Amino acid sequence: MLEVRGLCSGYGRARVLFDVDVAVRAGQVACVMGRNGVGKTTLLNTVMGLIPAVGGSVVFDGVDVTRAPTHVRVRSGMGYAPQGHETFAPLTVLENLKVAADGLPRSGEAIEEQLELFPRLRPLLNRRAGLLSGGQAQQLAIARALVAGPRLLVLDEPTEGIQPSIVAEIVEVIGQVAARGVAVLLVEQYLDVALGLADTVTVLDAGRVVHSGQAADLSREEAARLLAV
Ligand SMILES: Nc1ncnc2c1ncn2[C@@H]1O[C@H](COP(=O)(O)OP(=O)(O)OP(=O)(O)O)[C@@H](O)[C@H]1O
Numbered sequence: 323m324l325e326v327r328g329l330c331s332g333y334g335r336a337r338v339l340f341d342v343d344v345a346v347r348a349g350q351v352a353c354v355m356g357r358n359g360v361g362k363t364t365l366l367n368t369v370m371g372l373i374p375a376v377g378g379s380v381v382f383d384g385v386d387v388t389r390a391p392t393h394v395r396v397r398s399g400m401g402y403a404p405q406g407h408e409t410f411a412p413l414t415v416l417e418n419l420k421v422a423a424d425g426l427p428r429s430g431e432a433i434e435e436q437l438e439l440f441p442r443l444r445p446l447l448n449r450r451a452g453l454l455s456g457g458q459a460q461q462l463a464i465a466r467a468l469v470a471g472p473r474l475l476v477l478d479e480p481t482e483g484i485q486p487s488i489v490a491e492i493v494e495v496i497g498q499v500a501a502r503g504v505a506v507l508l509v510e511q512y513l514d515v516a517l518g519l520a521d522t523v524t525v526l527d528a529g530r531v532v533h534s535g536q537a538a539d540l541s542r543e544e545a546a547r548l549l550a551v
């Protein structure tokens with residue numbers, strides 16, 4: 323579903339990613355790991371077109387989107403929940419979902435599906451997103467990314483700084499989404515969450531891939547070693 327080849331990008335003259343390859347199949351979770359500042363968010367932002375690629379290619383469902391603007395990628399089926407559970411703070415939970423569902427043929431049903439996936443959001447529909455807890459806001463951010471029915475879901479540290487009970491719910495939802503056939507590209511720092519969900523693992527260090535393979539072939543010890551500071 324997603325094939326990233328030889329990707330290079332950065333900020334101005336500062337190169338951050340060097341020749342990064344990563345692929346995600348439909349119904350699978352590809353986990354990208356690595357210490358703080360190695361370029362995980364830069365990778366996802368480049369995949370989504372928020373940062374231009376300086377080299378390499380991003381192919382989504384057989385279509386080269388390397389130069390496509392972000393809204394075109396989103397419209398073609400790429401959903402993104404960026405790091406830091408961003409939502410529209412002054413809008414209510416329902417308004418946030420409506421904005422994300424705007425223009426969909428069956429937006430009411432699409433929103434209802436998200437509320438079934440995230441039942442905690444239902445009693446909060448009229449609350450302003452800026453007043454949600456971190457975990458609630460993260461659920462809303464994922465629901466917003468899912469509302470248009472993407473074939474690829476891109477998630478940047480969805481469990482960062484969130485209480486364990488909500489982490490478990492988010493992990494459950496990611497598993498369900500993948501089980502429905504959606505490809506998931508997940509940046510995750512927590513080893514247990516990552517190894518629990520991942521089909522494949524890619525480890526970055528200083529903007530380069532230092533490990534790539536099936537999650538089942540990666541022991542906890544080896545993963546911990548790759549991520550050690
Ligand atoms: N807007 C920016 N302008 C310039 N440099 C940036 C910018 N954003 C990130 N960087 C730099 O790019 C490198 C990679 O940052 P990035 O945010 O991709 O790392 P990360 O792996 O997502 O880190 P974290 O685990 O803390 O989220 C870092 O050296 C960072 O300082």
Ligand SMILES: [Mg+2]
Nearest residue numbers: 362363364405
């Ligand atoms: Mg990051």
